[in-house]
Amino acid sequence: MEDDVIEAIIKGVDKYGLEGWVSSTDDIKSWIPERLHSEADHLVKGKDTMDVWFDSGSSWKVIEKYLADEGLLDQANNRGYLADVYLEGSDQHRGWFQSSILTKLGIRTSEEPVVLPYKKIVTHGFTLDEKGDKMSKSLGNTILPVDILEGNKKIKIPGLGIDGLRLWVAQADYTSDVSIGPTVLKHVADNLKKIRFTYRFLLGNLSDFDIEKDTIPYEKLDYFDKVILSKLHKLEESAVAQYEANNYSTIIRELNYFLNIELSSLYFDIRKDSLYTDKVDSFKRRSTQTVFVEIVKSLATMTAPILPVITQEVWNHLDTKITNSTPSPFVHGWYHTPDQYLNQEIEDDFSELSNIRSKVKSVFDVAMRVDKNIKNSLEAKVIIQPSTDSKLLPILQKYSHFLDDYLVVSKFEIATQDTVNYIDENEVFGTGEFSDGSKILVLKSNFEKCPRCWKFTKESNKELCYRCDEVVHQLEL
Template sequence: MPFVRLPKVFQGPSAVEPGRLSALIWTTTPWTLPANMAIAVKDGLQYAVVELTTFSVKDSETEQVVVAQDRVEHVLSYLPSNTCHEVVMEDIDGSQLADGQAACFNLFQNSESPILSADFVTATSGTGLVHMAPGHGLDDYQVCQAKRVGPALAPVDDAGRYTAEVFPANPEQSKALTGMDVQTDGVKAVLDLLAAPGRYLTSGLWRPNTSLVLASHVFTHKNPIDWRTKQPVIVRATAQWFADASALQQPALASLDDVTFVPESGKNRLSAFLRGRSQWCISRQRAWGVPIPALYHKETGEACISDESIEHINKVLGARGTDAWFKDAENDEAWIHPSLEPGAWVRGKDTMDVWFDSGTSWTTLAPRGDGKAVSDVYVEGTDQHRGWFQSSLLTHVAVQDVGEKPKAPYSKLITHGFVLDAEGRKMSKSVGNVIAPEQIIDGSLLPPVKAKKRGGRKAAATEETCEERPKYDSLGPDVLRLWVASSDYTKDVSIAVPLLQEVHNALAKYRVTFKWLLGVLADFQPDRVSDSISLTFADTAVLYRFAQVSQAVEQAFDEYAFHKGVKELNFFVNIDLSAFYFETCKDTLYTGHERDRQRMQMVLALLTRHILRLLGPILPHLVEEVSTLMSPDMKHWMGDPLRTTWTGQSELLSAIEGHDTQYLDGALNELRAISAAVQKAQEQARRAGKVKSGLACKVEIHVPADADAHHHVLKWHRDGELADLLVVSQVEVVIASDEEEATEKPAPAWQFEQDVDLPAATGSRQLKIVVLPPEGAKCVRCWKYTAEEEGVPCQRCQDVLKEREHLAT
């Protein structure tokens, strides 16, 4: 760009020729050159004046350019071989060029472009001098605004085509450029004009036939891409409506002290966005939305946003609707307030920022009083710290009295991550990695179910047809809900087949568990259960564990940490309920005395009622299905779990009232350690081919002489519960002192031992577990090895059969 005013550093040296001197700028967007308003250099960067002479057959042409010293060799590499160069002046600091008086000529606007200092200029690319078009770049805009260069010019319309402002210095040429696509035809037209600028330059400024394009080359660079169309995006400055948010910053930040953030890092993120926001652009150029009620004067462009005009427009909007603002005729005078000149005003086309719309959604909630926020919780993705979370906060604080303590519209702010694919990538339709919810619901995302083989020709033909139509194990919407509830949403969540398979298995486990419970509770009659029921340790232990789980789940749900609550429930159902209590109570439920069956049914009914209530928010379809399949007596006693008020764990605690929780914790830990040792010894016996079933053995528990230290084991043995707790046929507790006094017994056919270390007040207590062959014969009814001889029921089963015969008669 030719110099029209030289910096002071060039006014002395005779080697510098003002009539042939220009600033050599490099740009990757030639279409923005008509909007040039300044040239940027960098303080501290060294520049030089290089004289270039191009020889031809007839004559030679000489010109001088200002370029960064470190970029001279780079620039020369793009010049033809018949060009010679000479550095006529060097070691010029960038600050000497940007001295406040130097300026170059913009032939498109017939204006001067001052040389300014900017930190973003580097000597690693280009020429060290940067063309600045504040109407097409944020960095350029900020530098020019700070230096009071403006207003920004962007001669490009909504369709990305030049407007008449592109070349006001030459109306004829401007007309030719108007309507050109700036990134295609516009680039070529601008370069052509610069290649032959003679008739557009001021006389004496430059020789008429000299090109202003020193060189051009192909360059691949990063460019903004539209996320939807995947097409290049251009940047342009447009007139917009702004709200001054600077006065709201401190009140908004102060209001966050009373907000609970999940996760806590959300507070720092939202605070950072608030501190960096002084202005809020509230206008948008969309084909839909809430219109900004502004009128514009046809001749002057003056905006009318008086209170009277806005109130009048609101009345018309109330009668006609928001669409009428855009669809009504431009000259419809119904929108114009009587105090305004008829025919002189038109409606604006700008719409309100949608974040203003959503940010005022709190206005639909009634004030709660007592200093409470109007909403308990706001929940959205991490991107909403700059969107809905922030706009809601700013609009809410804006309408509060200055003298009041600032209050956010929410008590708790929950930020969730995003759903990613198995490889951790964001889901995108264009990439093709989107998983539809329907695929999870109908099970088609998982491998198809293998068809069971059937005999016969007809069955074979049917199988061939079925192979063409694979079947999937559909568990319905609940599997999707369980996946969501199981996920730690405070982070990004990957969704993959293995993870969904785990959730699928967890839901299947719930279904199997409830199926078994419905079966064993089919004949349960709550009104026949005695009030003086006496619980066994297994009953007390499972109720105690579920009271703990219920409390943990309730707390997790209160904190919106649903994944923690689901984890607690899954562990209880799999370990405490299925692996422990179900195993200990199956024998009694199937073959035990009626009073014992009723006791266990009562415990199972209590657990069923509370598990269903806890699962209601997560698996409502399964809960409703279970409730529907209950017996009439159970259904009446239980009520609708989806419509029953959540009473917490009071009922469970009353069932175990009077029990010392410390005692129960210690007893449970001891039982788990003993049970694990028994199972290890049984596994050794299994591998040795001695047993197939856990019932086909006897267990001896050898304890030290200090029997008081083992009161749990002794009490269980004394109450006759130990065999059921360990799921074996017989248990004998052998105290060390008894071993010394006992007469020699014949050696068993086989035995397997395991030591158990139990924690104690001082050090540890050691027990020894011995698995031996059973002493009785296998009972034909309960399968325990407690019968006196083969083929007959054991004594317990004989008593039960007599009891049932008596009840039947």
């Protein structure tokens, strides 16, 4: 191991290539310094493998060179590591991860500070088929990445493109073994479709919105807008933390909950009415669009690292005022929703309102089964009669302006004893009671269905309901 021996071997490699050591039938003298030529007959080239991970274990040298070329090496040495992350399967704990440390520390002199090849390691399990079996050619259960990208009819795999492959990786809990097969990939395809539809709905409803002229200031927004912004803010803050922890499956799970529960079956479902039937520049519609801008920007931020293709497509279709004229979400950088959006008080109110909503819905479902004439909740009017010292009354009063929308009925009323006395029992087709004794009455609306908005708010002698009539009248003007 003298220096001149090492030098001679380096020269040999230069001359004959790495393979020269094992393949050449040359004279041993080409690989040793001259002073040893007299002993050449007693020397042989060793061909045993020293360590299979030595090559990759010394790959930090490439990173070191890169950092030196970029003028970043001093900075890296000061912080004590070269790369941020090393990523490999769990079998590399005793392989690459370890050999990297050993070779890096092995060449360090005692005066030098300790600089590790990486700051952290991310290890993952193995990919198994849907039955949990190892993939092997002889079993015929292997799936190639290209099968997922382009689809493979023989093994019933849909073509999911780059985003789909990445989404499958991200949704899997890689800390243990992950499974893949037609069923898993079908879920991924549905998930991708859902994300795509959400973006399409947001973009479609922003086409006439000018953020400079039409944005409604936060303070003026309705509680329902504020609650969704508060939840969006929480989702985004959690996504930041989960990305930093390389915890992608949690990001996907929380994102899906937000898309399916908070947006699709609540915010979008309720605000569709305003988006489609209110005056284009009505306060409610503009408020909804203001919220949509926040949602689309924030979602794009969150999905860009996992779904770069679809997110870029969305970005290309957004108004340049929304994207600050940046060509991509990666250039724009992470969009942090303002801290002001966090509003726990309204969120608490809405979790109570949500209980009220489910209770009313269950009364409604029972009533619909009894009276087959009523097919749609919009045909109904809901009256809540609070008990004396009802705990629900303050929240019902605070949100009464919005409860017809929230309960998806044509009219909502808080009843006094007088109004209840006035109701003809035959009109009531469903009743229920809250735990505090407050009563729920579901009645058929005494109005007719408006052909434009489908709410049962039209007087029989009119063509449209009052609201629609006003909107259409203005359009005609």
